[in-house]
Amino acid sequence: MPIVQIDLIEGRTTEQKREMVKRVTEAITQTANCPAEAVTIVIREAAKQHIAKAGTLMLDK
Amino acid sequence: MPIVQIDLIEGRTTEQKREMVKRVTEAITQTANCPAEAVTIVIREAAKQHIAKAGTLMLDK
Amino acid sequence: MPIVQIDLIEGRTTEQKREMVKRVTEAITQTANCPAEAVTIVIREAAKQHIAKAGTLMLDK
Amino acid sequence: MPIVQIDLIEGRTTEQKREMVKRVTEAITQTANCPAEAVTIVIREAAKQHIAKAGTLMLDK
Amino acid sequence: MPIVQIDLIEGRTTEQKREMVKRVTEAITQTANCPAEAVTIVIREAAKQHIAKAGTLMLDK
Amino acid sequence: MPIVQIDLIEGRTTEQKREMVKRVTEAITQTANCPAEAVTIVIREAAKQHIAKAGTLMLDK
Numbered sequence: 001m002p003i004v005q006i007d008l009i010e011g012r013t014t015e016q017k018r019e020m021v022k023r024v025t026e027a028i029t030q031t032a033n034c035p036a037e038a039v040t041i042v043i044r045e046a047a048k049q050h051i052a053k054a055g056t057l058m059l060d061k
Numbered sequence: 062m063p064i065v066q067i068d069l070i071e072g073r074t075t076e077q078k079r080e081m082v083k084r085v086t087e088a089i090t091q092t093a094n095c096p097a098e099a100v101t102i103v104i105r106e107a108a109k110q111h112i113a114k115a116g117t118l119m120l121d122k
Numbered sequence: 123m124p125i126v127q128i129d130l131i132e133g134r135t136t137e138q139k140r141e142m143v144k145r146v147t148e149a150i151t152q153t154a155n156c157p158a159e160a161v162t163i164v165i166r167e168a169a170k171q172h173i174a175k176a177g178t179l180m181l182d183k
Numbered sequence: 184m185p186i187v188q189i190d191l192i193e194g195r196t197t198e199q200k201r202e203m204v205k206r207v208t209e210a211i212t213q214t215a216n217c218p219a220e221a222v223t224i225v226i227r228e229a230a231k232q233h234i235a236k237a238g239t240l241m242l243d244k
Numbered sequence: 245m246p247i248v249q250i251d252l253i254e255g256r257t258t259e260q261k262r263e264m265v266k267r268v269t270e271a272i273t274q275t276a277n278c279p280a281e282a283v284t285i286v287i288r289e290a291a292k293q294h295i296a297k298a299g300t301l302m303l304d305k
Numbered sequence: 306m307p308i309v310q311i312d313l314i315e316g317r318t319t320e321q322k323r324e325m326v327k328r329v330t331e332a333i334t335q336t337a338n339c340p341a342e343a344v345t346i347v348i349r350e351a352a353k354q355h356i357a358k359a360g361t362l363m364l365d366k
Contacts, residue, residue: 007308014232016336023332025238031325041235049075052102055086064129077153084149092142110197113224116208136293147299163296171319174346177330186251203275210267214260258354269360285357
């Protein structure tokens with residue numbers, strides 16, 4: 001703990017994810033007062049046909 | 062908010078998902094009294110080897 | 123399966139939740155072609171200090 | 184209910200997953216006093232670029 | 245990793261949860277070939293008005 | 306989207322959570338190239354009897 005689950009639309013590069021987990025971990029450790037080793041992050045990429053906002057798939061927007 | 066996460070066995074068509082998010086969003090907005098714009102849905106499809114009921118993978122049923 | 127997880131801001135009545143799960147289940151069964159018995163829904167209520175949009179807690183909006 | 188969600192790094196065989204859901208279900212039913220039929224398990228496999236510990240992707244370890 | 249999330253109806257004792265996490269962890273480590281230290285479990289208890297099966301709240305069954 | 310779910314052991318102050326969501330949102334928007342308005346965060350606090358590491362409840366550590 002903490003465990004962070006991030007749902008994203010697919011399309012980010014590995015370099016973006018590398019930087020994202022580094023910075024999210026810093027944000028958590030500095031505000032929750034816990035060591036970086038305690039932070040686990042899982043990224044889940046979703047296709048545009050698997051996300052909807054206001055009742056409409058991202059695919060159709 | 063609300064955030065709706067739906068875990069499904071893989072195999073539905075895009076048209077089924079399109080109708081599903083439309084109708085689930087209506088069900089949420091009409092009972093929770095919130096605007097459709099507030100509803101986000103994430104669909105997660107799982108392979109039959111990744112779901113189990115009563116200790117047995119769907120793959121083996 | 124399907125499994126539906128709904129994150130909501132706290133404050134809905136039991137009657138609203140009763141109607142919500144009834145209607146969400148109908149929406150799922152009619153579009154995913156599965157029996158109602160297969161649909162499990164978990165509602166999770168969150169306090170306004172536990173949800174944020176655009177970097178700001180709901181508590182502060 | 185109970186619903187069990189297991190996030191794993193990809194790479195386990197179907198046989199390992201088959202044994203995993205069998206044994207996790209036994210562990211749950213014997214300690215929560217519920218029938219096996221009540222236990223649903225969803226396994227989610229994540230690529231090494233989608234998991235991070237201590238701010239570093241598994242890919243880079 | 246692995247991360248295990250368990251949704252349960254409220255009502256189990258601490259002793260039941262203590263035994264549950266011990267046994268679920270054993271089940272995971274022995275089938276996924278990972279050390280016990282790698283396994284994190286989060287238990288989420290839900291009230292009977294927050295779980296539904298077949299469109300009906302547990303509260304009403 | 307993105308949707309961020311953070312599981313934490315209970316005990317952080319509202320001020321810590323306020324700062325956490327602000328900084329996590331910045332970390333996401335700057336690395337995923339999305340507007341802050343697109344980022345939703347849900348914090349879930351867990352009691353020490355609801356989290357386990359290596360088969361042992363936090364309560365017992």
